[in-house]
Amino acid sequence: MNVVTAIRGGPRAGDREAVLRIVRSSGFFTDAEQQVALELVDERMGKGDASGYRFLFAVIGDETDPVGYACFGPIAGTRSSFDLYWIAVDAAQRGRGVGTALMDAVIREAGAAGATRLYAETSSREQYEPTRRFYESRGFARAALLPDFYAPGDGKLIYWLALESESGQRTSR
Amino acid sequence: MNVVTAIRGGPRAGDREAVLRIVRSSGFFTDAEQQVALELVDERMGKGDASGYRFLFAVIGDETDPVGYACFGPIAGTRSSFDLYWIAVDAAQRGRGVGTALMDAVIREAGAAGATRLYAETSSREQYEPTRRFYESRGFARAALLPDFYAPGDGKLIYWLALESESGQRTSR
Numbered sequence: 272m273n274v275v276t277a278i279r280g281g282p283r284a285g286d287r288e289a290v291l292r293i294v295r296s297s298g299f300f301t302d303a304e305q306q307v308a309l310e311l312v313d314e315r316m317g318k319g320d321a322s323g324y325r326f327l328f329a330v331i332g333d334e335t336d337p338v339g340y341a342c343f344g345p346i347a348g349t350r351s352s353f354d355l356y357w358i359a360v361d362a363a364q365r366g367r368g369v370g371t372a373l374m375d376a377v378i379r380e381a382g383a384a385g386a387t388r389l390y391a392e393t394s395s396r397e398q399y400e401p402t403r404r405f406y407e408s409r410g411f412a413r414a415a416l417l418p419d420f421y422a423p424g425d426g427k428l429i430y431w432l433a434l435e436s437e438s439g440q441r442t443s444r
Numbered sequence: 445m446n447v448v449t450a451i452r453g454g455p456r457a458g459d460r461e462a463v464l465r466i467v468r469s470s471g472f473f474t475d476a477e478q479q480v481a482l483e484l485v486d487e488r489m490g491k492g493d494a495s496g497y498r499f500l501f502a503v504i505g506d507e508t509d510p511v512g513y514a515c516f517g518p519i520a521g522t523r524s525s526f527d528l529y530w531i532a533v534d535a536a537q538r539g540r541g542v543g544t545a546l547m548d549a550v551i552r553e554a555g556a557a558g559a560t561r562l563y564a565e566t567s568s569r570e571q572y573e574p575t576r577r578f579y580e581s582r583g584f585a586r587a588a589l590l591p592d593f594y595a596p597g598d599g600k601l602i603y604w605l606a607l608e609s610e611s612g613q614r615t616s617r
């Protein structure tokens with residue numbers, strides 16, 4: 272059942288702990304990967320827009336703690352390609368439309384910031400099948416598979432979505 | 445004609461200026477891209493191995509100034525994939541085997557450092573045709589093409605080469 276999900280900017284005080292809780296909840300991410308998630312929060316808090324990282328947080332109803340977040344930003348050296356570095360929802364809150372609300376907000380804000388292409392990378396491993404289905408259901412197409420990239424049997428999938436710069440609406444591919 | 449090319453580590457004093465001269469000499473790289481090249485040198489000089497960047501410099505005969513260099517290192521989040529961030533030879537020294545000597549050294553050192561896969565990215569634009577031929581002649585295969593990644597009409601090509609960890613010898617793909 273979808274619930275009322277508000278999307279807000281950030282990170283604010285307390286969001287660093289929320290990010291850690293959210294990325295831990297899946298059980299997918301190693302300690303090193305969790306540290307990377309926190310480093311992006313710290314970069315953003317320390318450098319603001321100059322960090323290149325933009326964050327969006329999803330809050331349910333009138334709760335204050337976020338239950339999901341996304342981190343995205345322009346890819347250096349490209350004219351208008353953006354990377355979706357993280358999108359994660361607390362495992363206890365799955366299936367309530369939080370991820371979809373976050374993705375819609377990312378698409379809107381990236382488009383408004385001038386992005387024409389949004390890239391997302393994920394693993395080819397079995398446990399990421401729901402992640403892959405999520406991207407595909409939001410209109411992402413597979414651009415590439417790099418077999419064994421992360422480790423033997425663990426390839427990298429690169430997805431992309433065409434954005435309409437300014438309006439943030441998707442174009443047909 | 446190939447000349448005697450020595451490969452050494454670094455960067456040493458003066459190599460920062462050499463890197464700028466080398467990347468400028470092609471006329472390909474924007475000011476922003478040149479800055480990225482220098483930032484990697486600075487990261488390496490400031491943090492050493494912890495930077496994740498390894499450098500090799502090519503010196504001809506008994507000259508002291510390098511005429512080419514390569515920067516490579518492990519890709520975070522992967523078990524044994526390495527990225528070849530830069531490989532560049534002074535435009536005035538092309539065709540003398542400097543690039544090949546550098547690449548052979550990168551393959552050897554990355555393999556010795558435990559790399560099993562070496563990735564290199566380049567542009568699909570016409571002017572990078574010699575770059576693509578160079579990678580292909582060294583045994584790299586195209587893993588992916590992301591059209592319009594850098595800009596409209598300027599796609600990203602991802603190349604990869606299988607390495608034999610420890611021995612540094614290439615395996616058949």
